[in-house]
Amino acid sequence: MPRKDDLMEAKEAQLSEQKQQPPFITSDHGVCFENDTDSLKAGVRGPVQIEDFHLREKITHFDHERIPERVVHARGSSARGYFELKESLSDVTQAAFLTDKSVRTPILVRYSQVLAGRNGPDMTRDIRGFAIRFYTSEGNYDLVGNNIPVFPIQDAMKFPDLIHSARPEPDTEMPSAGVTNHDNFWDFISLTPESMHAVMWMLSDRCIPRSLRMIQGFGVHTFVLLNAKGERSFVKFHLRPSTLGVHGICFDEALQVNGVDPDFHRRDLFDAIARGDFPEFDFGVQVVEESRENSFDFDLLDATKIIPEELVPVRWVGKLVLNKHVDPFGENEQVAFCPANLVPGIDTSNDPLLQGRLFSYLDTQINRFGTVNFTRLPVNCPVAPVVNNHRDGFMQGCIFRDKFNYSPNRGASIRVDAQRGCPTHPTPIQPGATKIRAKSEKFADHYSQAMLFFNSMTPIEQQHIIDAASFELGSCKESVVHLRMLDHFNHINRDLAVKVAAKLGCACPPALLDWTYSTQVSKHLSMLDPLGGTSAGSSVETRQVAVILADGFDAEQFLAVSQGLKSAKCVAKIVAPRKGKIESSKKTEDTAVEADSTFFTTKSVVFDGVIAIGGAPSVQTLAASGACLAFINQSFRHYKPIGAVDDALSLLLDVSSYGKVQLTGKESSSVCSDQGVVSSAHGASSEFVKVFLDALGMHRFWMRDISRIPA
Ligand code: HEM
Structure with missing residues (x-):
């Protein structure tokens, strides 16, 4: 069924308004410049003139480029895309984007780490934020979730303490890389x-996580859904990668990735979208009828608990697709999510952690942007119309020409609309409740779900x-x-x-x-x-495989491997002892290949697997390179699939002797696969490629004994 794209087009229009048009450089006031590299001086060696407003404007703008980074979740990467509903949730909610299957809703997703600073490294052991903005016809809905379904505390009162304790210790400001391995x-x-x-x-x-495309997402708190009849139910929101699975990497590898590529996750997301491998996530809900609110061993309002799926299965009802890059500052940095951004049909619960969040986000964003008017920024602006009496303030971008800035008024005053408005459910307050700083008894069980x-x-x-x-x-x-x-x-x-x-x-x-x-x-x-x-x-789609070779490699083997990887939608990267064109044994221009990286510029930790191509001169060079052998051994140590063809089997000496891996015999015509090491003495046959891809699909071979592998 074709989907309506009005909302997509409206959002696109808002975002594209900001694009720069003319091919020449102007001042902030639109005046074209004849020179943007030399300041105005009294003579070529003379002092700079104070009248050089161009210089002053340029430097002043630079001086003011920074805004405070987020107090938590400062490091993040975003992408835009759309949400499609496959099954209507009209039985439990009236939210338009969860009931109307004909609409494609524009979204922006921001992934983040809780602790790392804005320019910190990607691969820290940390919870990943998974925040989604749905630009719905009824206003912005923000699902500001994480990649794990529970939180370390139950009450917002403890949040500053939790974050302070995790931050660098205050007397030394260490460790400062957004990691938690310290006493505090x-x-x-x-x-x-x-x-x-x-x-x-x-x-x-x-x-x-291996990739931001390979994590789950959870709303964490129990939220409330309201349907058109005013009936209330409870809900937990879920996301899962549609096809790629959920994968982590091995910890020793994580420790090294940051050195090799501190932007490992950001690059992976960016490259996948650039290649057209658009990340897709299923969207699901666990719905609990109001009558079952108190029927569990745990309290639904306790954010340290899941609802086991055995008790309440997930209804997978929609799909998120991320198909566009964002402007790193204009969108990734300036997007301002808030769990209080709700639409009619979705409401908050009394979870005391959530209640604190409802206060915190707007408060911190006023600090971050220095004004209440950040909602006017294109990334924050809803596609639904904004009509209210909020006026003025720093950086007010709207021109108001109406006579009245209050309601009610004597003119045609703007008014609330009971039909369209966010309903407040008449939820009964606990009978006999008194003001109290305490929690319900069920909050006290801290170990059952651990x-x-x-x-x-x-x-x-x-x-x-x-x-x-x-x-x-x-x-x-x-x-x-x-x-x-x-x-x-x-x-x-x-x-x-x-x-x-x-x-x-x-x-x-x-x-x-x-x-x-x-x-x-x-x-x-x-x-x-x-x-x-x-x-x-x-x-195995989008998995990155290092194909290692040197001058004199076997062109046919390379072709078979690269085509096999391509048809499985894997990404092959050539790693060689040097950059530039690497000649095959045929020495023809059409069989030469361009190296993507060298053993000096990359390491095995950023790949999912490795294949060593045969060809006597190539293998001779590789066997003499400690960096190449370390590359293979590291792949083994990190439990990754390894493939080797013909003479390249000689590169697996450490793997076979110290790792006790069985390799194919020199005379054998069959492909051997042992502990994820795939070897062939008869070229890169289609069987070799298939068995390697099967191994890649296993992700890691955790059963290996790596204790004696030198690397
Ligand atoms: C009382 C508990 C919490 C407080 C006070 C709190 C506060 C904050 C603050 C101040 C920010 C920065 C917002 C900004 O500058 O735009 C933030 C970001 C974030 N929080 Fe929380 N948080 C809490 C709990 C949680 C929980 C339970 C989750 C997950 C369900 C969560 C997920 C996130 C995410 C994903 C972001 C990043 C949003 C983005 O990408 O811009 N937080 N939080």
Whole structure:
């Protein structure tokens, strides 16, 4: 069914108004300049003249380029696109964009990290923000979510403390890269038992994602939906990559990615859109009827809890597509999301964390923009008309010609509209409630869902949590922090506590004899579980494969590999000992290839897999290059698929001897695949390419013994 694109066109028009037109440089007042490189001087060596307004205007503008970065989530990357509804939610909401399937709604998504500064590195262990603005016909709706479904605290009152503790420690301003492996953070966490469920997620590979295109999104809080009959239900919002799956990387790799490419995630998002590989996400809801509000073991208003999908399945009702780049300042930096930007049919719940957020965002944005008029910026401007009596203020961009700036008035006054307006649901207040600084009793269970998460992980995912905890706490110096955290771990899983204690070199707290460990699992939480994990069955499309070669490579093998990767929609990048044209053994112009990078300018950590092409002179050069061997060994250490053809098998000596990997025999005509290492002694056959792609689809081969691999 063709969709109506009126909203898309309206948003496009708002954004394109800002584009610069003439091909010449002018002043801010539109006057063309004859020279933009020399200041006006008294003689060629003379002093600069104060009358040079062009110079002063240019420098002044530069001097004022910076605005305060966001107080949290400062580092972010955005993309624009659209939302399409596939199944109407009119049974539970009246929101137009969730009920009218004929409309394509323009959106802007901003991904972010909570802690890194605006120019910090991408690959920190951190929660990723996943904020979506829907420019709907009824006004802007902002879903300001994260890539994990729970938050470390239950009440907004604690937010400044949480963030202060995670920031660089105030006496030294270290660590300053947006990381949490320091005493203050774990001190606060250890004194905040409610954080334990979120901590399990944060220590998992979810918080070192492979790509922003491969994360889930969650609204976190329970929100309220209202339908046209005025009926109320509760809702949790969900997003998942449509085909790419949810993937993390390995932690040792994460530590190195920032050095090789601090823009790893930003570049990945930008490049994917530039190639036309538009990220797509399914949009879903978990809806709870009003009558079930109090039927769970946990409180729906507690943001440290999920609603297990076994209890309330997700209805996948729509799709987000990101197909446009944004202006990094005009859109990514100036977009101002706010959880209070709601449309008729979606309302907030009484979640005390959410209630605090409703205050915080507008407040901080007035600080960030220095004016209340940031809503007039093209990225923030709704496509729905804005009509009210808000006037003036710094940087007011509107011209008002009407007589009245108040209502009611004696003229044709603007008025509210009960039909179109955001309804307020007449929700009963708890009978007999008094003002009180406390929470409902169900908020007090801090361990059940932390156990549920840990229990639901595969053994390798549990090991990664243990490793991450050992790294984070291993960087802490205060033994009191270790002991308190081990005590929490002991309440989640005995093995977790024992293994982290062993890595920290401290005594584990004694086993808890009168404590009940839950054995519940949910099959929707693991990334790796082959039956239902979030990466199961994901496509290899857009995966980056390093094809390594040197002068004298085998042109036919290269062609077969590059075509095979291309037809699977993977991205092949040539890595060679030097830049420029690399000649094949045929030495013909049409078989030469251009190197994308060298072993000096890139490292294996930014690729998903590697294939070494044969050809005697090429392999001779590669075998003599320690950097090339390190590239392959690192790929092995990071559990990635590796392919090698013919003489290039000789580059896998360390892998086969120290990693105990079986390679194909020199005489064998079949392709051998062992632990994700795919070898062929008979060229790059279609079978070789297929088996390699299957290995790429497995993402990582966690079963490898990497302990003796030199790299
Ligand atoms: C009381 C708790 C919280 C407070 C006080 C708070 C406050 C803030 C503030 C001040 C910003 C910067 C906004 C700006 O300058 O435009 C921000 C950004 C953000 N917050 Fe929160 N936050 C809280 C909890 C949460 C939670 C629970 C989530 C996830 C559900 C979340 C997700 C985000 C995201 C994604 C951004 C970045 C938005 C963007 O990309 O511009 N926050 N938060």
